[in-house]
Amino acid sequence: MDISIIIVNYRSWKPLLKCLESILSADKANILFEVIVVDNFSDDGQFDFYQNKFKNVVFVQNDTNSGFANGCNLGAKRAKGKYFLFLNPDTIISPNTIDVLYTTSKKHPEIGILSCLLKDKNNRHFNQQNIFPSLFQIFGIGRFLYRKTKTSFNGDEELFYPDWVSGAAIFISKHRFEKVNGWNEDYWLYFEDVEICKKISQQNGKITVTRNTTILHEHGGSSRNDFETEHISKTEVLISKHVYVNNNFSALSKVPAHLFLIIFTLIEKSFLTILSLFLFSNIKLKTNRHILKNLCDYYFNAIKKQTWLSKQSVNYQK
Structure with missing residues (x-):
């Protein structure tokens, strides 16, 4: 073959x-x-x-x-x-x-x-x-x-x-x-x-x-085929950045990279979430509310479990 x-x-x-x-x-x-x-x-x-x-x-x-x-x-x-x-x-x-x-x-x-x-x-x-x-x-x-x-x-x-x-x-x-x-x-x-x-x-x-x-x-056609799948997928993009940083960055650059990602991501998603309260009919903005919630859950769990892995990962320790 x-x-x-x-x-x-x-x-x-x-x-x-x-x-x-x-x-x-x-x-x-x-x-x-x-x-x-x-x-x-x-x-x-x-x-x-x-x-x-x-x-x-x-x-x-x-x-x-x-x-x-x-x-x-x-x-x-x-x-x-x-x-x-x-x-x-x-x-x-x-x-x-x-x-x-x-x-x-x-x-x-x-x-x-x-x-x-x-x-x-x-x-x-x-x-x-x-x-x-x-x-x-x-x-x-x-x-x-x-x-x-x-x-x-x-x-x-x-x-x-x-x-x-x-x-x-x-x-x-x-x-x-x-x-x-x-x-x-x-x-x-x-x-x-x-x-x-x-x-x-x-x-x-x-x-x-x-x-x-x-x-x-057809980019996204396999990962964003409904509202729930879309906000989960977009959350996983951000989670996977943390996994990549943890796996591939040097010891000196890991901490600032994680901190920058957390700070800038939470600021951006918080701003878009507030904006969505005024433009509630905008589906893309509404998605950010769910992403923000997903990320808060993820960061809380990362601290609790001492891991950057997504709960969805097969290598995640329950």
């Missing part, structure tokens, strides 16, 4: 349908591949229908919604391929995507993780010029200023080399994947892609993006 395509799904059946159809109709040449869908306990009655509809796809039912990293690792344990392609269910690959990723990786053994251009339904490209978070770049303004001074992504070369790429589309050899012990299950959602890229980089694997193929990505 050349490639195992691994997709983690949670109640994203309609986007998944399009994703699977694009995979099964893609140009494959002489490439032998399998498709594995791990369902993170959607528990909505759709699993059996899709399992019967796609007989050539391996469906694995997780017994809990244990997060993206855990779902990917579960799929990898079932995989037979020499290479793994991790895809979000809300992606649609181009006809040449599988061939381009496979041949590029074979041609360039120095590549540790390979991705490609990502665009949304309005044909706008997502940023793949990502830098690793640091004390001064973990906030939006710092990242913006840093990108303005970094020019290594410019040009029309076939390949370019960011620090990390989105987990929406990650192509990696089984050997390299196992060498870094797969995805870190400290994370329930978000920043697990940043960390696996950092681990691969530390082992001299290049994080690479090819311009020779493009994947359509």
Whole structure:
């Protein structure tokens, strides 16, 4: 088996349908591949229908919604391929995507993780010029200023080399994947892609993006499909920042990074929550009330349990 395509799904059946159809109709040449869908306990009655509809796809039912990293690792344990392609269910690959990723990786053994251009339904490209978070770049303004001074992504070369790429589309050899012990299950959602890229980089694997193929990505389609899921997902972005800081920052920078995150996040969410009381019909502002409550619960628990992990993480000690 050349490639195992691994997709983690949670109640994203309609986007998944399009994703699977694009995979099964893609140009494959002489490439032998399998498709594995791990369902993170959607528990909505759709699993059996899709399992019967796609007989050539391996469906694995997780017994809990244990997060993206855990779902990917579960799929990898079932995989037979020499290479793994991790895809979000809300992606649609181009006809040449599988061939381009496979041949590029074979041609360039120095590549540790390979991705490609990502665009949304309005044909706008997502940023793949990502830098690793640091004390001064973990906030939006710092990242913006840093990108303005970094020019290594410019040009029309076939390949370019960011620090990390989105987990929406990650192509990696089984050997390299196992060498870094797969995805870190400290994370329930978000920043697990940043960390696996950092681990691969530390082992001299290049994080690479090819311009020779493009994947359509309906960003948020798999994680923000209702109001409750949206505010939980947005809370987890902030929680995962703390997990990343704790796992990857130096001893000297951890404390100020955590403090800055707490202070600026609580100020921002408190302001938006107060604003929502006057503009109560604005759904986005209303979301911030729930995020603020979730964060207060999280910070209280972090002090009580002495851990930055989300309660959703499979590594969280109850």
